[in-house]
Amino acid sequence: MTTDSNSPYLMNTWHVAALSQEVDGEQLFHRRLLDTPGLIYRQADGTPVALHDRCPHRFAPLHLGWREGDEVVCLYHALRFDCSGQCTRNPHGPGHIPKAAQVRSFPVVEQYGFIWIWMGDEPADLGELPDFGELTSGHPNSVGYT
DSSP, X not given: OOBOTTOSSBXXXXXXXXXXXXXXXXXXXXXXXXXXXXXXXXXXXXXXXXXXXXXXXXXXXXXXXXXXXTEEEOTTTOOEEOTTSBEEEOXXXXXXXXXXXXXXXEOEEEXXXXXXXXXXXXXXXXXXXXXXXXXXXXXXXXOSOO
């Protein structure tokens, strides 16, 4: 775990972004994580996705938009972004997609009843994921907020 010299947070480590049950169906779930607006949703197969919740064009929150399949459409100008954050459709003019039309995506993994996110610049390391196997071992436990 290392810290970005410009950030007060540990960035290159796993953080709990949401309880698994908080992100379901077609909804666009948003939460501020380490002072960064995050958008979390599930693909059709249930795999979680995490993107920076900010359209690169006018910085509109993507969670105010809608889903088209596994992609997210920005409410402001209807730019469409795939799970990797790449713009896949510009409905305006000739439809040219600028190289800068990309949203940062974050590695996520779902384990122990949580959706974990890696927000650092170093490659995500599954070996660094904390072991909370006790939460799924059949012992009575409370998952949620207290």
